Structure formats: structure tokens, C-alpha cells
Amino acid sequence: MCGRYTLRHQPKEIAERFDADSSDELDEVAEARYNIAPTQLVPIIRQLERRELVNCKWGLIPFWAKDPAIGNKLINAKSETLAEKPSFKHALAKRRCLIPADGFYEWQKKGKAPSQPLYIRRQDGGLFAFAGLWEEWKAPDGKRIQSFTIITTEPNELIAQFHHRMAVILKPEEEAFWLEMKNKPADVLPLLRPYDGNDLEAFPVSRAVNSPSVNNPSLIEPLSESALFPDKEETA
DNA sequence: CCAGACGTTGTT
DNA sequence: GTCTGG
DNA sequence: CCAGACGTTGTT
DNA sequence: GTCTGG
Numbered sequence: 001m002c003g004r005y006t007l008r009h010q011p012k013e014i015a016e017r018f019d020a021d022s023s024d025e026l027d028e029v030a031e032a033r034y035n036i037a038p039t040q041l042v043p044i045i046r047q048l049e050r051r052e053l054v055n056c057k058w059g060l061i062p063f064w065a066k067d068p069a070i071g072n073k074l075i076n077a078k079s080e081t082l083a084e085k086p087s088f089k090h091a092l093a094k095r096r097c098l099i100p101a102d103g104f105y106e107w108q109k110k111g112k113a114p115s116q117p118l119y120i121r122r123q124d125g126g127l128f129a130f131a132g133l134w135e136e137w138k139a140p141d142g143k144r145i146q147s148f149t150i151i152t153t154e155p156n157e158l159i160a161q162f163h164h165r166m167a168v169i170l171k172p173e174e175e176a177f178w179l180e181m182k183n184k185p186a187d188v189l190p191l192l193r194p195y196d197g198n199d200l201e202a203f204p205v206s207r208a209v210n211s212p213s214v215n216n217p218s219l220i221e222p223l224s225e226s227a228l229f230p231d232k233e234e235t236a
Numbered sequence: 237c238c239a240g241a242c243g244t245t246g247t248t
Numbered sequence: 249g250t251c252t253g254g
Numbered sequence: 255c256c257a258g259a260c261g262t263t264g265t266t
Numbered sequence: 267g268t269c270t271g272g
Contacts, residue, residue: 003255037255039254058254062242064267072252073243075255086242086268108255109246115256152244165245212254212255213242 002076002130002150002167004209005104006119008032008219010141011043011053014100017127018175020051027175030124034219037212038075044097045146046134047179056097060149061137062087068137073148076179077133079153079168079192083136083185088149098129098170099150103220104208106202110163117209118162118229119220120202131168131192156194158202161229169195202229 007014010030015022026043036042036058059071074087074143074234082088103121122128134148151168157164168180176189177183203222208214222228 011253017269035254039252060243065242069252070242072254076244078244081243084269088243090267117255149243165255212256 001132002041002104002152003038004119004212005036005099005130005167006032006034007036007203008034009043009100014043014127015053016131018045018051018053018098018100020053020093023052023077026055029156032217035209035215035224039072039178040212044132044134045100045179046095046101047181049095051179053100054146056134057145057147058149059092060087060133060135061145063090063135063137063148065137068145071137072088074149077149078152079189080131080211082151083189088133089125091149091180094181095134096153096188097134098131098175098179099132099146099148100127100129102127104167105180106159106163106166108236111126114207117205117207118202119205119209119222120159120200121220122199123144123201124199128172129170131170132176139185151192151220153192154194155195156200158200158229159194163180166194168192169197171195171197 011022012025038058041055041057043053060074061068061071077088106118107115131151132148137145152165153168155166209219
């Protein structure tokens with residue numbers, strides 16, 4: 001699944017890549033993120049009148065929730081069932097979004113031993129988008145919280161080597177269709193499938209990433225003597 | 237009808 | 249063991 | 255996802 | 267808000 005990811009690109013680069021409007025406020029905060037964890041504010045792409053980059057809290061709080069803490073549990077939405085779940089149904093129809101990322105982490109269980117974190121990214125290090133849903137929750141005092149969740153599916157060949165779920169990565173040519181709310185849930189659900197591109201790579205990294213408070217470039221350095229997991233055989 | 241839940245992952 | 253917080 | 259707390263009373 | 271369970 002996806003419980004941590006990275007976003008090293010600048011907001012302006014992200015807005016340009018996804019053809020979205022940004023804001024001065026967002027552009028000012030431009031520190032690279034090597035360890036994005038649930039509950040944190042991160043920029044996402046949504047499309048109302050305009051396509052825009054906005055900060056949003058990771059962990060979807062349904063608009064009807066009494067206690068916003070429910071968002072801590074809704075960091076992922078299972079693609080196979082989200083169309084029937086009360087927590088996601090409304091968002092699937094009205095509030096689909098893209099979550100820009102340039103890599104993510106998975107933890108490989110090793111029996112009793114501590115799990116080994118791995119970093120997965122495009123071989124070119126470029127931006128991509130997870131498929132997601134967002135919501136707006138209104139607190140009793142009127143304060144509004146915008147939050148999101150990342151959709152998961154079965155793993156592709158690469159991820160299956162060490163995990164049995166993965167986040168949905170959309171192909172660039174699918175992004176506009178996902179964001180267009182005129183498209184019905186039944187029409188967009190087929191996009192929620194394992195990533196079938198062959199441009200990802202995965203490798204073990206330091207367990208320093210385990211602690212959500214750590215954020216530095218060393219988190220995505222391959223462990224020395226560690227093996228790479230290419231998606232396909234080397235292409236020369 | 238009303239009351240109460242509303243989720244995923246992983247592990248056993 | 250289970251829940252909350254980042 | 256992992257890390258860290260998990261409680262009450264009373265006092266500062 | 268909407269679904270499930272009693």
C-alpha cells in the first residue's frame with residue numbers, strides 16, 4: 001500500500017507538470033519532502049472550475065464525520081470496494097484528485113526481524129500521480145479541513161516481489177479523465193489497476209525513514225551493497 | 237422503525 | 249494489544 | 255506506514 | 267449522508 005512517499009519537486013514544477021494553478025502561499029513553502037507521512041499537509045491536484053494545486057491533509061475525513069480523528073484510519077481506500085463504502089462513495093463521484101509524488105516507500109516484512117524499507121521511484125526520478133479522493137469537513141466552530149486518501153490496488157510485478165498491495169499510479173494520459181467529474185464512477189473505476197509501466201525501480205534504504213520526523217536526502221540513498229529491483233531486465 | 241457504524245493493512 | 253499522532 | 259503512548263489528581 | 271443490524 002502506500003503509507004509514506006516523497007515530493008522533492010518544487011510547487012511551481014508540480015503545477016506546471018499537471019497544468020494546474022498554484023498560489024503564492026504554496027510557492028513560498030518549497031522544501032523538499034523525503035518523508036511524507038499520514039496527517040501531514042501536502043499539495044494535491046484537484047479540479048473545480050480550474051485545476052489547482054492545494055494543500056490538503058493526508059487521511060480522509062468524510063464530510064459527515066463527528067470526530068475528525070477518523071481520518072487517521074482512512075489514509076488508503078481499496079479500489080475494489082471504494083464505490084460501495086459510505087466513507088468514499090461521495091468523494092468518488094464528486095471529489096477525485098491527483099496526489100503528486102516522485103517516489104514512495106514500502107516495508108518488506110522479514111518474519112521476526114524488523115521490516116526493511118524500500119524506496120520506489122521512476123528511473124528518471126520524475127513526477128507521477130497517485131489516484132486519490134478528497135473531502136472537506138466542517139468543524140462545529142466553522143473551521144474547514146480538507147483531507148485526502150490514496151487509492152490502493154493489487155501490486156504489479158515489481159512491487160509483488162516484496163508487498164501485496166500498492167498505490168494506484170495513473171498514467172499521464174489518464175490523469176485528465178480521472179479529474180473530470182462529468183465522468184461517472186463506473187467510467188473511471190477501470191483506471192484503478194496496477195501500474196503497468198516498466199519505468200519504476202526499487203531498492204532498500206535506511207530504516208531512518210521509519211521515524212516520520214526525519215526528513216533528509218539520505219533517506220532515499222540505496223543501502224550500500226543493496227540490490228536493485230528493476231521492473232524488467234536491464235535495457236542496455 | 238431507530239441505533240450505530242462508516243477503514244485499511246497485516247497478522248493469527 | 250490497540251489506539252493516536254506524525 | 256511506523257513510533258509512541260496507554261492515567262489520574264493536583265499543583266505550577 | 268447512507269448503509270447495516272436489531
